[in-house]
Structure formats: C-alpha cells, structure tokens
Amino acid sequence: MEWSPAPIERRKSKQIKVGSVLVGGLAPISVQSMTSTDTMNVAETLSQIKSLENAGADIVRVTVPTLEAVEPFAKIVKGSEVPIVADIHFDYRIAIECAKKGASALRINPGNIGSQEKIDAVCAAAKDYGLPIRVGVNAGSLDKDLIKKYGAPCPDAMVEAALRAAATLDEHEFYDYAFSVKASELNLCVEAYEKLAKKTDAPLHLGITEAGGLTGGTVLSSIGISWLLKQGIGDTIRVSLAADPVNEIKVGFAILKSMHLRSLGVDLVACPTCGRRGIDVVNIVSDLEKRLQDIKDNLKVAVMGCVVNGPGEAKHADVAVCGAGNGMALVYERGQLVGKIPNTECAQVIEQRIRNNLLNLKGNS
Ligand code: SF4
Incomplete structure (x- = not known):
C-alpha cells in the first residue's frame, strides 16, 4: 500500500462569506490575489481579473485609493465573475461608498483608518450591506501607541492591533470578520499568526507581505504559509509577489497541492x-x-x-x-x-x- 501523509487537522474557525465563496469553518482554503492595474482603468483591471479567474482565483482584491476610484470600482465589480474585495486605506468614506457599490468584502487596516468613530462608520456600512470585513494588520503600519508600548513591531503588538479592531466590531454586534497579520519578516509574521490563532476563532487570511520577486517571494511565501497550514492555521491565502499576479494564484495552488489541502490542475x-x-x-x-x-x-x-x-x-x-x-x-x-x-x-x-x-x-x- 502506498504511503500517504496524515491529514492536516484544521483549526476550527467560524465561517464568513465573500460573495459566493465560503471562508473558514473548514471550507476549502481559498486562493486570492490582488490586481496591480490602475483601478481607474476599468478595461485593463477587468482583463487582469479574468486572467486571475482563469488561473483559478477564488477572490480578487482591488485597491480603491480615492473617492474618484469608487465609480470605476463599481464597474469592475459588475464586470467580474469572481467576488471583489475593496482594499481601503486612510479614508473611511471610500469603504462606505464601496459597500454601497457592490463590493463582496472590505479590507481595512485599522492602523491607518483613523479614529474610533471612523471605524464605527465603516463597520455600520458593512453591516447594512451584509459584507464581511478583513482586518488587515500590517507590521509596517501599526498604531503609534502600540509601537510606543512594545518598542517595535512584534507579534504581540500585531495581535493586539487585530484584537482591538475586533473589539470595536464586536461592540457593533458585527461578527463577519477575518484577520490577517502580515509582515515581510518571515518569523515575525508566522509567530503573529500562531499567537492570533489561539485568541480568536475568526477566519485567518494568510500571507507574507512584500515577500519579493518571483523567486524570493515564492520561497518566503511558501515557507511561511505552509508552516502555518501544517499547523492547521489558515482559511484563505494570498501569495504576495512583485510579479504578474497570475503567478500568485499558481504558487498559491502549488502550496495547497503540496500540503494535500486542495488540488487544481495538473x-x-x-x-x-x-x-x-x-x-x-x-x-x-x-x-x-x-x-x-x-x-x-x-x-x-x-x-x-x-x-x-x-x-x-x-x-x-x-x-x-x-x-x-x-x-x-x-x-x-x-x-x-x-x-x-x-x-x-x-x-x-x-x-x-x-x-x-x-x-x-x-x-x-
Ligand atoms: S536524468 Fe533525471 S532521472 Fe535520470 S539520473 Fe538524471 S536526474 Fe535522475
């Protein structure tokens, strides 16, 4: 009889829905990417989304950097067959407008959205439109008070940032959220996820941020993501590469395939x-x-x-x-x-x- 590895026992997380894609709660681990086109260029962005979809992408994230980009974003959402996540930084009003315009989820970074009131407003909009939120903590943009408390970005500071945002969402009785705690330093990133996984049952979006180009980024992402997946941690993944994002989907599926978690293609x-x-x-x-x-x-x-x-x-x-x-x-x-x-x-x-x-x-x- 052929040898086969013991199945990975996945961490039990609650389930959220990004458009038609289930994330968490033992749903298949989804693979996502982010467009690298100018969101103002609807045709080019939709073309890249199609390429990502053809490569197997379950979810695609699109940046919405300005209020002017909301209308093109709405057209992109309408033209896409995969769920589109609006990626928002700095201006909470963009998140609210994207919720109105058909985003399947919002990704916010609590470290740069601003005051509690602004986070409150984003949360209320997500609730009104039935969208999940990904709280995307990044080691490079932690709240100033956390840097002061911990001295430098570290796993505990990242976990505290995530849980602080979660507390705000919980206060609004808003529970459809997932977390990411990304860093470009591999060990910092992995340890932050390991610690966070013990403190929440929210789904976890895995990724090593700013991992590098095709070769270096594939190596870093593969080590970090598979290190966590092997422990049962992770509900959706994004490989970050400074390269054509189609490679992110290919590498993402290659990681899942090698871990015997999901297969797509030859x-x-x-x-x-x-x-x-x-x-x-x-x-x-x-x-x-x-x-x-x-x-x-x-x-x-x-x-x-x-x-x-x-x-x-x-x-x-x-x-x-x-x-x-x-x-x-x-x-x-x-x-x-x-x-x-x-x-x-x-x-x-x-x-x-x-x-x-x-x-x-x-x-x-
Ligand atoms: S050609 Fe390939 S299979 Fe043959 S010995 Fe070399 S590496 Fe091995």
Whole structure:
C-alpha cells in the first residue's frame, strides 16, 4: 500500500462569506490575489481579473485609493465573475461608498483608518450591506501607541492591533470578520499568526507581505504559509509577489497541492536532469505548462530524464515519459508501459493521452 501523509487537522474557525465563496469553518482554503492595474482603468483591471479567474482565483482584491476610484470600482465589480474585495486605506468614506457599490468584502487596516468613530462608520456600512470585513494588520503600519508600548513591531503588538479592531466590531454586534497579520519578516509574521490563532476563532487570511520577486517571494511565501497550514492555521491565502499576479494564484495552488489541502490542475513532476537524460526535460515541461494550463482536473504527469528513476515515478503518475536512449522515450499511462516514441514527441503525446483518455475521469477536487 502506498504511503500517504496524515491529514492536516484544521483549526476550527467560524465561517464568513465573500460573495459566493465560503471562508473558514473548514471550507476549502481559498486562493486570492490582488490586481496591480490602475483601478481607474476599468478595461485593463477587468482583463487582469479574468486572467486571475482563469488561473483559478477564488477572490480578487482591488485597491480603491480615492473617492474618484469608487465609480470605476463599481464597474469592475459588475464586470467580474469572481467576488471583489475593496482594499481601503486612510479614508473611511471610500469603504462606505464601496459597500454601497457592490463590493463582496472590505479590507481595512485599522492602523491607518483613523479614529474610533471612523471605524464605527465603516463597520455600520458593512453591516447594512451584509459584507464581511478583513482586518488587515500590517507590521509596517501599526498604531503609534502600540509601537510606543512594545518598542517595535512584534507579534504581540500585531495581535493586539487585530484584537482591538475586533473589539470595536464586536461592540457593533458585527461578527463577519477575518484577520490577517502580515509582515515581510518571515518569523515575525508566522509567530503573529500562531499567537492570533489561539485568541480568536475568526477566519485567518494568510500571507507574507512584500515577500519579493518571483523567486524570493515564492520561497518566503511558501515557507511561511505552509508552516502555518501544517499547523492547521489558515482559511484563505494570498501569495504576495512583485510579479504578474497570475503567478500568485499558481504558487498559491502549488502550496495547497503540496500540503494535500486542495488540488487544481495538473501536477507536473519532473526530474532535475543530469548528464544521463535522454530527453529534453526542461523544454518538455515548459511546453506542457502551456499545453495543459486550461485543465482543471487533478492529474499527475511525470517527465523523467532516464530509466534511473523514471519507471518508479511513472508508477504513481497518470501519464509519464522517460528517456530511453537513442532518441526515444518510454510512455506510461496509469503505471503501465504503453509505447515508445521519438523524444521530440513527448509533450504532444502526453497532451493527447490526457485529453483523449484521462480528462473528467477523476473530476476536480
Ligand atoms: S532521472 Fe535520470 S536524468 Fe533525471 S536526474 Fe535522475 S539520473 Fe538524471
């Protein structure tokens, strides 16, 4: 019998609803991103949202930096098929207007919204329009009094900022909120989430903020988010990358897939290659990533350079190719050797076998 990891016991959080997407309460962990376009440019923003949706995004956040951006925001909400979260800083009036204009949730940072009265007003608007709020605490913008009390941003200061905002929402008998406590310093961020998870049953939105570019940000986010997920912490995730946000969705799903928490699309296994390789693994993988990007079924494909580890990996894959020497490759389907092909045809044959034989047999998960 094959070894499989023990399932992760997820922290029991209360459930909120962001548009049609359930967050928390053991709902599937949702993957979200944020547009990087100018919100005033409705067409460009909607185009980016479509790309994110095609990549599998469950929720998309859009910044609304000014009152003038509220009208374009309303058009974006109308044109999007995924729930849109309005990201608000500094001006509480924008949050109220976005609530009126169809946002599926509001994200506010209590450290920069201002007085208690302003937070009260945002809370009342969210309640009136039935929206959840994400209280997004950021280590870089904590209240001055918390910095004074703790001396510097630290996990306890971040947790206190979150709980302070929660107390205000609770006073309004408003309970549909989630938290994030983000920092760019990995350990600070993880510890803040760990501490907060013990103090609240609100859903937690995980992310390491300002994590960096595609490579560095993927590494930091993967470590931080999976570190927390392994402990059962986390109801929705956002990978922050200084790169095309579609990568945030791809990396987010790759993290969830590796933790056996959620799968979307083809799982591509490939050997790192070495001098033994009999096929061009790097180019075949790159070709397959393009050919298979529309497939949502959870299938496993293995591309292996030679017979050292190829047949072993092929046993666990839905389709596999393995370099066999003399310009040829072995093809496996469901662990069985089914043919030998010229090594230039690997990507094409894998795609054909998936589309002809395997799609919809497993279903999405
Ligand atoms: S499978 Fe073969 S080609 Fe790939 S890394 Fe291992 S020995 Fe090298």
